[in-house]
Amino acid sequence: MTLSVFNTMGNRKEPFVPLVPGKIRMYVCGVTVYDLCHIGHARANVAFDIIVRYLRYAGYEVTYIRNFTDIDDKIIRKANQEGIPFAEVTKKYIDAFYEDFDRLGLLRPDAEPKATDHIPEIVALTERLVRAGKAYPAGGDVYYSVKGFPGYGKLSGKNVEDLLAGARVDVDERKNDPLDFALWKASKPGEPAWESPWGPGRPGWHIECSAMSMKHLGETFDIHGGGKDLVFPHHENEIAQSEAATGKPFARYWLHNGFVNINNEKMSKSLGNFFTLREVLGKVKPEVLRFFLASSHYRSPIDYTDRSLAEAKAGLDRLYRVKEKVEACREAGAVPSKLPPGEDVAPLRAAAERFAASMDDDFNTAAALGHLFEAIRVLNRLAPEDPAAQREEAGIFLAGYDLLDPPLGVLGLLRMSARDYFRQGAILQPAGGSLTVGAGTPLVTVRPGAAEILGRIEARRAARASKDYSEADRIRKELEAAGVLLEDGKGGTTWKYKE
C-alpha cells in the first residue's frame, strides 16, 4: 500500500511522494494566542497529531513544525483591554494552550516557532520581495503586489477578477490594488514595534509562516497543513510571497481539516456557539474527545453534540474494557504467547494491515477504527474469564492485544491504564470549577473512595454468600446511585466509576 493524500492544491487525492525518500518535512499553522482554545482548535491539532503519529508509525522520519502567532491586532486589542503588555497576553495563552493540549496528549512538534522570535527573518524576506519588485513600501507599511504573481488563486481556486468583483475587500488608499496585503505594518504610537528599513512596525499575518517554515524546513517542503478556513487568504498569500521570493515551489501537499459544527452550523465566536477545550474536558475524559474526532474523516465537517460525545464515550469504554482484561491477564502473570491458527481470528491477525490501508487512504481514521473494532470483537472472544486459572488463554489474549495496541496508539487511544480510566479518570474538573486561563489547579472528582467501595463490596459478598440477594442488590443500587458500577466476575467483584 502506498500513501495517498488529498491535496488542496489541485483538489484531489494523489500519491504522496516525499521530496527526500523516507523523510517528511511538515508545517502546520498553529493558533493565534489571544484567547483559550476551543474544540475547533482541538480538531485541527488532533487531526495533525494523528497524521504525524501515523507517518512515523509508517516509517517516515518526520520533522514537524507548528507555530504560534504571537503578534497581531487581536493580541494588541486584548492587551489594551486588560492593560498589560502584549507579551503577557501571549504567554498566558501559550501556557493555557499547553495546559489544554497536554491533557489531550498532543505530541510536541520538533519546533514551535513564534513570530516575534523571527523578526529578522521576516524583515529579510520582506526586503527580498521589495528588491525583486514583488512588494512595495507605502507610508511605513509594505504591501505585497498580488498582480505580480501570476499563480495567485491556484490553491483556493479563485481568480483575481472574481475577487475584485466580490469587492468585499477593504479599499485602502495606500495599496496599489485592493487585493494587495500587508507584509509589514507600521506601528501606531504605543503599539509593539520592531525596527525595520521602513520604520518601526510589526509583521503582517501571512509573512511569518513563510519566513518560519522556510527557516525550519527549507524553501520547498512536503506538507503544509491547517484548517480549511486558512486556504484563503492565508495559504494563498503564503504561496504568493514564498514562491515570488524564491522562485521555487513552496509546499508540495496542502492538507486542510474540516470544521467542528454545533447543530450543523460552524462554530464561531461571532455566533457565540463555541465551546472551549477546557469546558469540554470538564465533561469528558480527553481520550473521549480524541475518539469522537477520530470517528469521522478529518476533512468532513463534524457535528458536536452531547449525544455524539456520549456515543464516543460508550465506544471508548468498550475499548478500555478490553484493556482492563489485558491488565488482569498481566497481573495474573501471563505473558504474550501466540494466536491460534484459523479463519476465526483473521480480522485480528489482519487488523494492523487493514488499519494501515485505511490510514494510507488519506488518513481515513473512521474506516481504520472500524477495522480495529472488528478485531476487538474477535479478541473479546479469546478473553479468559478467569486469567489466573487460564494462563494459556491469557497468553493468547495478550498476544492478540499486542497486535492492536500500536494502531490504537497512532490514534492516541488507550494511552492510560484501564484502572485509571475507569477509576480516577472520572469527571475531572479543576478544583473550584475554574475554567479560566492558567488555572493550574489540581483536577478533582467527588466520589466514594476505594476503601469505602471495597467495604461495601465485602458487605455485599457476605450477603450473597448467605443468599440474601435483596441486601446484595440494595448495596449495588446504592453504589450505582453514587456513580459506582459493580461487576461480578469469576475472580470476584470489581468496580468502576460510571463516568
Next chain:
RNA sequence: GGCGGCAUAGCCAAGUGGUAAGGCAGAGGACUGCAAAUCCUUUAUCCCCCGGUUCGAAUCCGGGUGCCGCCUCCA
C-alpha cells in the same frame, strides 16, 4: 454574485463501478442468583429526488431539491 463541499438505518459514520464496514442505541438468545460486561443472532431489497451511461451504480454523467463552508479575523 463567484468558488467549493455534503446528502448512506433511530443516531454517528466508512464505502466512490460488482451487489451496503464499524460504532452507539434497540430486540432476541447464551452466561449470571439478578445485573453489568462479553459472545451469538438480529435491525437499510437499499444509499435525497428524476432521468441517463453500463451486463452491472450508493458509487459515473445530466437535471432538480435540501444543507453547509469559503470569498472578511478565524482551526
